[in-house]
Amino acid sequence: MFLLCVCVCVCAPMVDVTKWPVFSLMGTRQLSTIRKASVFGTSANEAIYVTKDDEVYVFGLNCSNCLGTGDSQSSIVAKKLDFLSGRKVVSLSYGSGPHVLLATADGELFAWGHNGYSQLGNGTTNQGVAPVLVSTNLLNRKVTEVACGSHHSMALTDSGEVYAWGYNNCGQVGSGSTANQPTPRRVSSCLQSKVAVGIACGQTSSLAVVDNGEVYGWGYNGNGQLGLGNNGNQLTPCRIVALQGLCVRQIVSGYAHSLALTDEGLLYTWGANTYGQLGTGNKSNQLSPVQIMTEKERVVEVAACHSAHTSAAKTQSGQVYMWGQCRGQAVALPHLTHFTCTDDVFACFATPAVTWRLLSTEHDDFLTVAQSLKKEFDNPETADLKFCIDGKYIYVHKAVLKIRCEHFRSMFQSHWNEDMKEVIEIDQFSYPVYRSFLEFLYTDNVELPPEDAVGLLDLATSYCESRLKCLCQRIIKRGITGGNAFSLLSAAVRYDAEELEEFCFKFCVNHLTEVTQTAAFWQIDGDLLKDFICRAGRCGAFKN
Known part of the structure; x- marks a missing residue:
């Protein structure tokens, strides 16, 4: 008998941001205003958060002007980004360059930070000291999701189009060459007639999943992170044939490894495995997807980010597993944690302790x-x-x-x-x-x-x-x-x-x-x- 139990809640998952050390200097009143947040930086010492009034604040080291405050000063005190005031943030991603991409509910895309390879998409290589609207080739397009590699960027539109730009030494922009791409360019080739529903970036690789569950990869493939069965770079999108017959619903990328979750709750991993981040029980790279957690219950969420070698997954009953590089240790098999969300894995065990997605947070001091x-x-x-x-x-x-x-x-x-x-x-x-x-x-x-x-x-x-x-x-x-x-x-x-x-x-x-x-x-x-x-x-x- 099929006994899988599913819990559906009207509210988004709530996260306690105080598990990230960078928020430890904030007072209770200030913390109570936070609705969304992201932690980034080589030492997880920079952060951006959105309040319940849709005001955007930043604080931290300000490496390469990635705080977007208009100056190069670091700050342990949160500064307000007036330019983004009132805009509803729906997606945010950071590159380890570092640079930041932010998409609003209106479909607008903003970028700032390091721009030595045109990863801000404004046609220049000038550093972005403050948020700037990215409009080239995106006019009349509504951006719904953004993703960053180390020095390249991607955006997904509501019509299922994928755009990429920035550093392209390994083909991670998917243009068919290795020339850097100064402005957003639609990733076409075999994605031309496809409707993408999700995107992900490794350090120098890119992935997209389309509405029929197919997964495509391009860019650097030296560790097999594209899952194509070889380690040759790809200058244009290439379908991961090993996943044929499966309908993938979520993809995520680590530094040089990738994970895919199917509509049946099956989890597949491939790529680099030096820290056990594939969860296979060994440290051998995998050039093609392999299924893991086969003895566990249905998986409903997977997590990874291009800044770390850590992986996490959540099962149907709410159990959270982690593996890979966890506080310097190599954990080669999924390890059951006491956490209630995958975000906590990255707050407490990833190196650096960055966020793998935009956090949704809420604080209750009394019974509502x-x-x-x-x-x-x-x-x-x-x-x-x-x-x-x-x-x-x-x-x-x-x-x-x-x-x-x-x-x-x-x-x-x-x-x-x-x-x-x-x-x-x-x-x-x-x-x-x-x-x-x-x-x-x-x-x-x-x-x-x-x-x-x-x-x-x-x-x-x-x-x-x-x-x-x-x-x-x-x-x-x-x-x-x-x-x-x-x-x-x-x-x-x-x-x-x-x-x-x-x-x-x-x-x-x-x-x-x-x-x-x-x-x-x-x-x-x-x-x-x-x-x-x-x-x-x-x-x-x-x-x-």
Whole structure:
């Protein structure tokens, strides 16, 4: 039986920035204003953070003007970047050169810092002392993600185009030559007709994953970090054939190694392995992707950054593993930590202790309304109503249900009584499904295995709970496998979940051999089976 349990939360993962030493001089009040943050620098002694009011601050060494303050002065006191005031930061990356790229919610791209190889994309090699808008070849393009190597830069647009510029001695810009690229240039070649959904940079290499799960690499390949089966540099994107048949959803790059996570939660690594950063149990480089953590549960997130030889992964139940260079030691196999997020691995064990992504952080000095509600769910001491499902009771509060759900508001409209104790019997839904629904009304969170999430999707549809319906679909997407894909596709059709239906259909096509060997495929309704075969045929699934 498939028992994978998925937790979906409305909020982004929250991180405690005080685990990074560079923030240790800040007071509690100042720390409480931070919403997003990034730590960089050869000694992890520079930082940029965004407040809850979308103000951008920087502090630290200011090597190569990478703080963007307009002067070359270092500072242990945070300085405000007025030019970026009010702009919502959605992506930020730093190069070890160092230089910084920042993308806003409006799709604008800003750059500053070291520019000896035109990695700022402004057509010059003059150092950028303050943030400057990068516009050449990006006008009318909306940048959604940025990535930096040591001295080259990449940007991903909302239409799936990849742009690269800067140092190109090994082909890391993907232009077909080794000439430096002074302004953003679209990476085309075999990516010309592809829609990219993710990008990553090693020191002098580049990776991109496209919407059908294919991964492409280019640039320096001396350690096999492109995963092509050889160690020859690539001047244009080349598909990683060894990952054929897999649908990759996340890619990350370390200094000279790479990791890929598939839609089934499988983890593959390749490249340099001097510090055990591939997690294979030895220190031999791998020229092609190898699967690791095969005995562990499903992986949902992987982490690495081009400044370090450290790797990390998070599993479905929230366990965090680390391996590679960890405080100077070589850890050759994934080691289970006590951390709750991969960010903490880099704060406490990476050298330097930089961030691998833009952090999302929040500080709570007291119980918020949401936290108080969560605490009171299923509390018989304060409840004034209980549901009985399969002989089990769930204790709730009428007022909360009326406020949070139109279904209950209508139910209690005519006979609301503060002093009345009631028991409501439920027989059309299972206990796990109905409990999860009630808990959602208190917490905005859903924690269920995908099969039960299908039942919750049915409930959400019946009760017209659109937000809950979206969360159910997200759980199902993250828990889909070749074994349950067709059953989930059938459920999506049954409950009129169009987005989920399209996702399940694409997954079935991408894993067609495995899916067609399951009992669910041949036991399904005949009309649905015929429709699937026709659609799959139109997609070219049965071509040789």
